[in-house]
Amino acid sequence: MIHLFDKIADSIYFLVSRSFDSNITFIQSGDYHVLVDAGTGMNYHALDKDLQGLGSSLSQLTDIVLTHSHIDHIGGVIPIVESGNPKIHLHKAEGEPINEGNMSQTLSDTFGVDLPPLKIEGLLEEGSILEFGDITMQVYHTPGHSLGSICLDILETGILITGDTLFPGGSFGRTDFPTGDERALVESLRRISEMTFEIGLPGHMNAMKFNAKKSALASYQMAKSMFRL
Numbered sequence: 001m002i003h004l005f006d007k008i009a010d011s012i013y014f015l016v017s018r019s020f021d022s023n024i025t026f027i028q029s030g031d032y033h034v035l036v037d038a039g040t041g042m043n044y045h046a047l048d049k050d051l052q053g054l055g056s057s058l059s060q061l062t063d064i065v066l067t068h069s070h071i072d073h074i075g076g077v078i079p080i081v082e083s084g085n086p087k088i089h090l091h092k093a094e095g096e097p098i099n100e101g102n103m104s105q106t107l108s109d110t111f112g113v114d115l116p117p118l119k120i121e122g123l124l125e126e127g128s129i130l131e132f133g134d135i136t137m138q139v140y141h142t143p144g145h146s147l148g149s150i151c152l153d154i155l156e157t158g159i160l161i162t163g164d165t166l167f168p169g170g171s172f173g174r175t176d177f178p179t180g181d182e183r184a185l186v187e188s189l190r191r192i193s194e195m196t197f198e199i200g201l202p203g204h205m206n207a208m209k210f211n212a213k214k215s216a217l218a219s220y221q222m223a224k225s226m227f228r229l
């Protein structure tokens with residue numbers, strides 16, 4: 001099966017996951033080479049090749065933004081920091097424990113992965129702004145799937161990166177991992193359904209390329225009725 005980055009807009013590319021990896025977004029603008037989410041790390045070489053196809057590579061990455069710290073999103077950071085020096089960004093609710101050496105929220109133990117200590121330099125919160133060349137992203141704190149889950153609004157593009165909060169087809173991230181919270185997830189989906197965007201890039205499954213806001217509304221209603229909230 002061929003996996004290649006799909007061009008979503010100028011400077012913005014989307015890779016649907018290999019096996020257990022999260023989806024990965026790649027942004028290149030000015031001197032910035034940015035990944036949003038990094039997969040498990042198991043497909044490090046294939047990812048590097050895909051990036052080379054776009055004139056970049058893992059060792060050239062300047063920044064990695066994580067929608068949350070579950071192992072299928074953060075695991076890929078480990079081989080990358082061994083060969084480069086990107087700045088890692090993550091919501092402070094998950095980044096601060098990691099900086100103190102507490103990796104429990106990554107679920108690395110549950111999945112039997114030995115995750116070395118990591119330094120999260122970019123501690124994010126609601127309203128944080130990330131500027132990468134001509135690309136500006138605004139952080140929305142959307143807990144529920146995990147305590148520090150975020151969505152990223154890529155300003156003036158109509159693109160929202162939804163992490164494991166919103167998936168296509170009326171679906172959404174599970175809430176049965178530690179720090180998952182059904183009520184918080186429904187509230188986060190409600191917020192997303194009230195935002196203005198056209199394209200949704202989720203942490204798993206395919207991109208919502210058209211009318212993603214409608215998809216968000218369907219997921220909100222589905223979650224609300226499923227959790228009886």
Ligand SMILES: [Zn+2]
Pocket residue numbers: 022070072073164203204
């Ligand atoms: Zn995930």
Ligand SMILES: [Zn+2]
Pocket residue numbers: 068070145146164173
């Ligand atoms: Zn997750």
